[in-house]
Amino acid sequence: MKRIFRARDFQPHADQDLSEELQAHLELKVDDLVKQGIPEEEAREVARRSMERGQGAHATAAPHARTNLRRRLLLGGVEDFVLDLRLTLRTFRKSPGFWAVSVLSLAVGIGVNSAVFTAIHGVWFAPVPGMVDQHRLVDMVPVTDGRDHWQWAFPDFEVVRDTETPLMAISAWAEGYATIGEETTRSERALVGYVTSDYFLVHGAQPSLGRGFSASDDEIAGENRVAILSHRMWKDRFDGLPGVLGEFLVIDGNAYTVVGVAPEGFRGARVNLWSLDLWLPLSEHPEATNDGSPFHNRTESTVQVLGRLREDATVSGAQAALRTVFANLERDFPESNEGRTVKAVRFGRFPAQNRDLDAFAVVGVCGLFTILLLIICGNLAGMAMARAITRERELGVRLALGASRSRLMRLLMLEAGVLSVVGGAVGVILSVLVMSRVSPMDLNITAPGAAFEPSGWMLVLSLALSFVAAMAFGLLPAVRFSRPELMSALKDDSGAGGWRVGRFQRYASSLQTGAAFLLLLLGVLFFRSLTTLNEEEIGFQPDGAIVADFGTGGPFLSFLDPSEQGFPSPAEGGYTLVDRLIENLGSVPGVSAVALSNGFPLDRSGAYLSVRPSGQAGTDSVGVMVEWTRATEGYFSVIGSPILQGRGILRSDDLDSSPIAVVSRSFADRLWPGLDPLGQQFTQVGGDGQRPWTVVGVIGATAASRATEDLPQVYLSLMQSTRPVFAIVLRSESDPSALVAPIREAVWSVDPSLPAPRVMPVRTVVGWATQTQTSGVQLAGGLGLIVLLLASIGIYGVVGQTVAARTREIGVRIAMGASCGAVVRGVVLDAYRTVGPGMFFGGILAAATVGVLRSTFLGLSPVDVPSFVSATGLVLTVVALASLGPALKGARIMPMDALRNE
Template identity: 25%
Template structure:
């Protein structure tokens, strides 16, 4: 009965104080809603399991670059066979090869889809079952077997309208008719986004099992085997291979990571944890504001509580009333927080970077709801403790003797309020400095020269494949003819093609190690690491890549002519620091040690990302290293998008079964490269501004309350001759003291927090003096303005009115 009465009383009390209730619910909703939104993102990306049975048993063997300490998913077929042979560590191991393939349309344009060639036990490793039809069996992997494929549930629904007769249907993929033998359910979605699976043909891999790093592996740990044991086994295999093949396994090792780490990546995980910590600071600041609000409210109701206590109400009953009131605010705040979180989630999905895996799966599920309710309950409990504690320590006689409703707060209570504002100022400065560092980092990244002129540059990808292109020569003729047709389009300045576009825009990114001709291989000689890229004549001109010395490739650089290479400025400086590289010869054991003569030097280009340090790039003529999949660039006189239809028409006139894929502009590719740091910057900046607003409100509230508590004292001082500037200084002194202490603590906290940001900053020191100093001043001035308003109001108090104030 008592709880019901107190609940009704809380509703009536809050209804009478609608302004207070609205502010409290809003502050609570902002703090909890932002936390719930970021947690929902973490839930989708980091916490939510994969749709595979016993997914915790799945691991990914990886290659490790021992020089850089980086890991990559590419492994060799030789490694796979050795891992597969030990059933005591891995119960099953599967190998796969990522493909890009064109799916012909019955009517309309062909479509580029992500595909994977998989070994017989691939789906068994995942623990998957077909939605309809069957998975591959041993005979499907024979070279002379009928060409069969498996399609994903998503492709089956989207492209074939969930056709129940899809099994046995023939569809044209990679220029060849293939039979659909099954539909893979969502539990088979690996690698993520795969839409077609081909049978893996081992005879192709066996041609170069030790040095062909084109494959990926997935394994399931045997029962009772730990991740550490699996990692130790794979590392020991790598060490054995390094001894057996020293020339081909220099600077490389093998290890194991969890499926989660392979999909998400360490950098994304670190960035999300930083975001969660930042928004946690906002929630702490919001809680501090609510504590101060409720303390002020408790002080205003002190006489009411004292009267009720004198009439027989126990302290426990009064505390219960305060807790129920806080609980009502918490529930209302949680409901509003869900709405705010929903809006933020929609914005994150719409504007978040595509580089964050599974971001589109962000939603408010049961786990997010429980998190929201738990945070709301914890926050409500925290901001209710202070007024509850005040009630238990209140002197009833003293409260009843004071006139009016308010009771003066003691020094301890005032110090508590000030401590909360000090914490708010400190947290605000920490977030502001974090945001400042990210803003400066993003600014630096925006001004990085990618090495190419991005304006009016169209890009797309073609995969020249199918039975009509069985050898390199027909592919080369197709590519040359396509270039001529594109160049003939009115408004096209020039065109070219490349194996891998700058800034991670698409293609295959390969690494190579070179030695100078005439020098021995390591360990007796020195090798130089570099990116390996194939280009057609016209690529350098089309992209505006600066040719610093020598010549560009031309139509005479064919497979029958002398091997040549164009190297970047960084690679030239590394290999020939005090010599002219032109005319010199270099070779790579992964290029069959062909002696390639250097015919040109170009400026550095950002191949993988804008953040990367230039390691050097070697460009070779496409005709001397033919690739079936190439990224194309077309320089246009106007908006590149206006030329897409003309390019597609030229392609269809040559082969209607080849898809024009990944159509974009180089400007858009640059924006994509900036998307993740921009995303982090905007979120942290938004959180820091919210924290600044809360700290300003908190400081204003504490000083205003202190002025109201000292109104009589101020009146006495003014009656005795105190000047307005003296009253102003008296009030401002308290605000200055609070602000300086908060700023000092904030600087110390920022030095710690900035270390966590170091990995996502670019060309900015975590202890950048200009950022620290500038934001110290900004927050200090803001805090002083928040103090000045109530201080100015204190100087306008009429002494006679103040003397009558109790």
């Protein structure tokens, strides 16, 4: 390569070359003339004159000469390079196993990293679809006494909106569910954004059809009932016809005129679990027009806010201006705005409130995978060092034959370079193949518009990583072995043992094995936590149980509030809806039990209550925290949890009878230890004057609504609620997908205006609840196995090289009568000694990690003996297997061969 760079100053060389050539011409001519009998001086004169006549010979020929010289030099560099490359490929051919393993482990490292880059880019950095000029958007977070809030008090927003600030415009919105459709048509639930008029302007979301909201749309409720549809809803409900403008859409019983369609992909700015389906003016929010509307209350946080900067404004300028406004608010309204200020942050896909945490998570994930690559580099460096040791004689011979040190170094670096290019390419291809089959939804990432597409950005980063990796593992051996100690290398010292196979690689393998052990332990522990969850602790039977809720997507259950739909409340004698639903659903073929409830074990929608035994006022004012669920008769049959004592909830437990409760065993034991719980009464702490609940039944332990909690459970009668909300739960041996249509028919035969229920097996709901654990198992376990694989490669290398380096010593031992078994034992024990410290620290780290995570993972113990035993067993087995090959090779060493040579 150096020669290519030197070719830059080819001009003087070329000119000199040409001058020499012309000088030679002159001399030859003189020789000729002299031969013809002309005296030398005269001849010289004649020749010179003739050269001058051909004046400019130099000048005319020079440009050609320069080009030629440049080409010769370049070609020389390329020839050297080609030669080196050929040499490199030959060494690859000579030890294909070594190179295959190297390429593969590098491919794994680069592949995993580039997959992570793709994911992070797709979720984190890709712009939110449908919005222009996102760099001018500002998130504004209200802060009270150092705590970030998600929402603003609407009056604060109004003051900021009406004040001159560096913001060009500012908009507020609230989100809520509404039922779309008329009684006679298909109705559905949709997530609605109730927005101020500048909403689309601020977001930079140019409607793809029609218009955005205007100021007049937002003035008086009911005056201008206009709606803007999401692109998706326009396609789904109106077949993407342009005639949608001016059409009417019935939303919660009122007719709205469609005036616009949002740009494609735009579902709101936020990375929410749900995406917005359509937009209405904020004045149309169900609570906007009440007298005591929370939107007029300075203490109620009701809206989210986003602002757009003027062209020349900065985020910090906006923050300063906003702080002034908030300081004035604090002065004018001390009772509500005391201690409240605001911070302005550039808009990003993730909410400003959590961004530090999210950024931390991203950096953490990246760091984790970069460590993986570092491990691989360490591994490869170790292997390359080991190989270089055995190649020391080859390199020494090359050096002795006159190869320059830089040439040798170039050769060694070239090997690393080729390796990293091939490994990197394979890795990138692998990651593209894998990521094209995975969508963000599969990973439970519900960022709107997020997609895992390979980007140039990812490619550049991956290649850069490959290059850095090559430098990392190529440089050390290159520097060390481009200067082999010539004499000792030629003197056949290899195989004599010594310091060289050693420290660096030993530390590297120890570290890797420790990391693998740590990750495997975590994987096993998570897995144990998950299986206990699935077996005994959940206390109900998810198989065969089916939930039909009223959600529109997203991994949460949504419940129906009949009073929102205009049905009379139970207090007004409105039991009909509940009764008829149960009756109709109960007659669906294949359904063995049906109930309505406002929750289900592990549905993550739990409600909490602090209770204490009746008649003990004052003695325990804190009470016992319980989770409560309202359900109808049949609920316990549906979840499959038997009544241990007393009875379940009955249809007759309605508002006319006294409040009853069915409680879990743990609840009874907490409140009335040693007593018969049946007939006991308890009340809500602070709920003085309320009628107490009487315990009528006891069931065993069932899972709470969240997998990470273990709370006493209380079941109340749905019929005793003044405003029941519910989803349908039922038990059936039929395939849930076959039940979708019959269940919908049953619901609509009660009332066609009811929204379509979403039918799914309870296993799905349990899957949502245990997602964290499942990902934990997959991530830690998968990563652990990869690292273990890499570590075993490292161990194989270390042990192999140790055996090779100790050939002579082992030969002597065998000659002295050491048995085959003793040699193998010695080598394997040596491997264990190498990895021992790493495993020790890995184990401590795993225990510490679980200690920290304990609150998040139910039933996880930091010193779970089976987990430790299985992970340790696995790692030790792999270490033994990895060192067995070289150990057996060592045992077969012929003493005479060893003493004669390597």
